[in-house]
Amino acid sequence: xxxxxxxxxxxxxxxxxxxxxxxxxxxxxxxxxxxxxxxxxxxxxxxxxxxxxxxxxxxxxxxxxxxxxxxxxxxxxxxxxxxxxxxxxxxxxxxxxxxxxxxxxxxxxxxxxxxxxxxxxxxxxxxxxxxxxxxxxxxxxxxxxxxxxxxxxxxxxxxxxxxxxxxxxxxxxxxxxxxxxxxxxxxxxxxxxxxxxxxxxxxxxxxxxxxxxxxxxxxxxxxxxxxxxxxxxxxxxxxxxxxxxxxxxxxxxxxxxxxxxxxxxxxxxxxxxxxxxxxxxxxxxxxxxxxxxxxxxxxxxxxxxxxxxxxxxxxxxxxxxxxxxxxxxxxxxxxxxxxxxxxxxxxxxxxxxxxxxxxxxxxxxxxxxxxxxxxxxxxxxxxxxxxxxxxxxxxxxxxxxxxxxxxxxxxxxxxxxxxxxxxxxxxxxxxxxxxxxxxxxxxxxxxxxxxxxxxxxxxxxxxxxxxxxxxxxxxxxxxxxxxxxxxxxxxxxxxxxxxxxxxxxxxxxxxxxxxxxxxxxxxxxxxxxxxxxxxxxxxxxx
Amino acid sequence: xxxxxxxxxxxxxxxxxxxxxxxxxxxxxxxxxxxxxxxxxxxxxxxxxxxxxxxxxxxxxxxxxxxxxxxxxxxxxxxxxxxxxxxxxxxxxxxxxxx
Numbered sequence: 211x212x213x214x215x216x217x218x219x220x221x222x223x224x225x226x227x228x229x230x231x232x233x234x235x236x237x238x239x240x241x242x243x244x245x246x247x248x249x250x251x252x253x254x255x256x257x258x259x260x261x262x263x264x265x266x267x268x269x270x271x272x273x274x275x276x277x278x279x280x281x282x283x284x285x286x287x288x289x290x291x292x293x294x295x296x297x298x299x300x301x302x303x304x305x306x307x308x309x310x311x312x313x314x315x316x317x318x319x320x321x322x323x324x325x326x327x328x329x330x331x332x333x334x335x336x337x338x339x340x341x342x343x344x345x346x347x348x349x350x351x352x353x354x355x356x357x358x359x360x361x362x363x364x365x366x367x368x369x370x371x372x373x374x375x376x377x378x379x380x381x382x383x384x385x386x387x388x389x390x391x392x393x394x395x396x397x398x399x400x401x402x403x404x405x406x407x408x409x410x411x412x413x414x415x416x417x418x419x420x421x422x423x424x425x426x427x428x429x430x431x432x433x434x435x436x437x438x439x440x441x442x443x444x445x446x447x448x449x450x451x452x453x454x455x456x457x458x459x460x461x462x463x464x465x466x467x468x469x470x471x472x473x474x475x476x477x478x479x480x481x482x483x484x485x486x487x488x489x490x491x492x493x494x495x496x497x498x499x500x501x502x503x504x505x506x507x508x509x510x511x512x513x514x515x516x517x518x519x520x521x522x523x524x525x526x527x528x529x530x531x532x533x534x535x536x537x538x539x540x541x542x543x544x545x546x547x548x549x550x551x552x553x554x555x556x557x558x559x560x561x562x563x564x565x566x567x568x569x570x571x572x573x574x575x576x577x578x579x580x581x582x583x584x585x586x587x588x589x590x591x592x593x594x595x596x597x598x599x600x601x602x603x604x605x606x607x608x609x610x611x612x613x614x615x616x617x618x619x620x621x622x623x624x625x626x627x628x629x630x631x632x633x634x635x636x637x638x639x640x641x642x643x644x645x646x647x648x649x650x651x652x653x654x655x656x657x658x659x660x661x662x663x664x665x666x667x668x669x670x671x672x673x674x675x676x677x678x679x680x681x682x683x684x685x686x687x688x689x690x691x692x693x694x695x696x697x698x699x700x701x702x703x704x705x706x707x708x709x710x711x712x713x714x715x716x717x718x719x720x721x722x723x724x725x726x727x728x729x730x731x732x733x734x735x736x737x738x739x740x741x742x743x744x745x746x747x748x749x750x751x752x
Numbered sequence: 753x754x755x756x757x758x759x760x761x762x763x764x765x766x767x768x769x770x771x772x773x774x775x776x777x778x779x780x781x782x783x784x785x786x787x788x789x790x791x792x793x794x795x796x797x798x799x800x801x802x803x804x805x806x807x808x809x810x811x812x813x814x815x816x817x818x819x820x821x822x823x824x825x826x827x828x829x830x831x832x833x834x835x836x837x838x839x840x841x842x843x844x845x846x847x848x849x850x851x
Contacts, residue, residue: 237762239799257802259827261764290837305837307763550833621823622831630826632833682821684851710851 211274211573212357212501214322221365222319225326229253230312237309252332254325255311258625262306265328266318270338270356270380271299271576273323275563278574280321282559288314293559295544295552297616297667298377299337299576300328304623326364331372333363333443339381339388340577343502344585346533349401352382354499355408355435358490359397361498362436369443373450374458376443377415388578389694391423392416392670394460395442400429407431412442413464413472416664420700421461424469426476432495434480437488441480445472504534505571505586511536514592523649524596524607529587536589540570542582542599543606543614547643548636551617552580554604561602569595578667579616581609612648612656612721613639616667620660620677621684627660629677629684630710634658637714642721651721654734657692670694672735673717674701686713690720690746691738702743705751716750723749753783755817756792757824758804766827767801774801777839778828779816781809825850 214222229249236246250256254265266281273281281301285293288310289303296302306314318324327334336356343351359378363369369376379390382399390396396411407429414423430438446460449467464472516522529538542562545551554562562582566574569591570584577583582604587595599605608614615638618624620631635658642648657671661678668674674689685707692701708716721734723746728737738746756769760776767774768781769791775781784791784806792804812818819825830838832847840846 242799243796243802257759257764259823260766260830261759305764309762621826622833627823630832632831636833679822684822 211272212269212353212498218322219319222322222324222326225253225324226312226315226319229315233308233311248330250311251329252326253311253315254328255306255308256329258304258623259621260623261304262308262311263623264303264306264311264314264325265296266301266303266323266325267328267335268300268323268576269360270336270342270353271340271578272338272342272353273574273576274572275567275574277321277323278559278563278566280317280323282556282563284314284317285556285559292553292555294550294619295554295576295580295582297578297580297618297665298335299340299578300335301576302619304619329375330370331374331376332370333366333372333376333378336360336363337377337379337388337393337578339383340575340583341387341530341539341585342382342575343504344530344532344534344537344539345383345385346531347385348381348383348533350382350399350406351499351502352380352399354495354502355382355397355399355432356380357498357501358436358495359439362439362490369447372443372447373452374455374460376446376460378439384696386694386696386698389667389670389698391698392420392667392694393423395439396423397435402429405431408435408438410438410442412476413461413469415459415461416667416669417459418456418662418664419459419461420664420669421465422698422700423461424464426469426473433492434484434489436490437483438476438480440488441476441483444479444483445475449475505573507534507537507586508588508590509536510588510590512590514589518593520607521593521596524605525592527607527611528609529592530583532586534586538587538589538592540584540587540592540595541577541609542584542604543608544581544604545608545614545639546603546606547613548640550632551615551635554582558602558604561598561604565595565598579614581614608648610653610655612642612651612654614655615639616655616657616671618659618661618666620658620666624660624665626663627677628662628679629660629686631658631660631666631675631677634675634677634686634710634713637710638717641714641718647721647725650725652733654721655693656717667694668692669700670698671701672733672738673720675713675717676703678707680707684710686710688713688716688720688750690743691735693735697735704743704747719749720746753809753811753817754785754788755781755807755809755819756784756788756795756804757781757807757827758792758795758801761800761802764802768828769795769804778819781817783817822851
């Protein structure tokens with residue numbers, strides 16, 4: 211894992227002191243809310259429905275046991291004993307007091323964490339593949355490139371007041387596990403003729419106007435990675451709309467200019483920047499790479515004993531192929547039946563910290579699906595790990611199944627939401643668990659958002675649900691056919707919406723159409739793509 | 753009726769204008785009537801509460817004010833999915849009453 215040098219630490223410590231002072235001035239009445247709001251947002255402090263909410267950055271979703279333990283301590287000491295892992299691989303605390311904010315940030319800084327740029331119109335936490343450095347199918351570990359871009363984008367003076375927030379994702383495999391093409395910039399590290407470089411996809415995103423990012427450059431040499439990123443941002447910063455926040459994201463600029471014209475302008479800017487000294491020396495990238503060595507893997511390659519049937523089910527669903535024989539990446543479900551997706555108690559976080567140290571070379575990853583990964587687990591340790599997870603309520607064998615629902619906080623917590631998301635997720639999870647249909651359905655990605663901002667990724671769900679406000683009443687639209695994987699697609703609305711009970715029935719109806727129509731080996735998404743919307747609409751509305 | 757609400761400066765807690773002070777319990781909220789906007793403006797200047805604003809409500813079945821919009825009813829109670837974290841942790845029907 212990357213470790214702060216003296217400059218990183220000094221920057222974060224200085225920011226803690228600065229924000230502590232700003233909080234004190236606000237509490238003393240020396241700053242108005244209008245003056246204070248942009249300052250707190252730069253430090254990840256929102257004001258939500260019930261209290262202040264603090265969003266803490268987890269760079270590219272990677273953290274160690276000590277950091278997880280501090281996240282648990284914050285949940286216990288300053289919040290109400292839990293945290294919520296988000297679709298940006300971050301964690302949010304829902305019950306923060308303003309007078310504690312400075313102390314919390316100081317606690318985070320001690321373990322090289324912060325909340326900088328987790329809000330505001332700047333470059334946000336850079337996301338990545340949760341199996342980075344472990345996956346068998348990657349051409350390189352994408353995290354050093356994400357870290358390089360994190361350093362470039364942190365406090366970048368030119369990009370602190372962009373037209374709108376800006377999200378970057380870096381992956382390094384053909385299989386996309388990070389919704390790469392639904393980011394403002396999606397970068398895929400690729401290999402061409404033995405040389406690594408970067409594909410750039412620009413102008414994707416979800417929200418009220420979902421778009422899939424087009425490819426604008428097929429190969430950027432790695433010694434031009436930062437310069438090309440800067441060119442993409444510069445064109446956006448110059449021409450992105452600032453008069454209408456709903457049209458201010460880069461996807462609108464790329465769409466309105468056309469990918470070809472946007473690319474032409476980026477290439478022109480890139481040519482101009484090439485001799486400006488923007489790019490850090492390759493030695494810096496090599497220095498960063500030095501923080502991401504392979505762990506000292508055990509050479510043993512014994513298959514786990516599958517005689518316990520419950521363990522065998524968990525093995526089949528919640529482990530992922532590792533590049534090293536004898537190892538897997540284990541997916542820790544934060545989606546117990548009827549639970550709140552992504553929530554973990556302080557006790558559970560401490561268990562995760564212990565298990566990471568004991569079984570996964572002290573590494574954890576936060577998934578954008580609101581689960582946790584132990585990336586490097588020896589197959590010999592899997593049974594003991596599974597038992598420990600079960601004991602802590604985190605052994606549900608449902609990765610990528612119906613119960614593995616992404617849900618935003620919705621109207622239960624979020625001031626932007628129009629409808630509740632979590633109760634819908636809970637009822638669907640309970641319904642399918644009770645009827646035992648989950649395993650029969652196989653891979654089925656259900657994603658729920660409580661408003662058009664799409665934090666719950668409903669556009670990218672095989673089944674998506676969007677909560678809306680219809681004359682003061684919660685109403686839920688059903689969408690089908692989305693994907694955030696390498697076969698990226700945007701889901702389409704089936705028709706009129708449903709009430710909170712009807713939407714659960716509607717999801718079951720759609721699942722039943724799939725079970726009736728599927729052919730051998732087809733996932734829900736495959737069947738939908740083959741037969742189209744009509745059979746689903748007929749079952750839902752006729 | 754018109755209620756004035758906001759979030760407490762220090763804790764962020766949802767708070768309601770009682771007529772002469774603020775309370776976290778909507779049962780204490782006062783109908784501010786035609787003076788509501790003026791009181792909200794005055795209280796914002798006092799900087800005890802973040803951005804006070806006026807909402808519509810009516811008297812509920814138990815006589816307590818019931819906000820017209822579901823968002824304000826959720827604010828008044830707390831998260832419907834964690835009644836243990838709300839102001840009515842011992843009332844298992846509290847969440848249903850909000851909807």
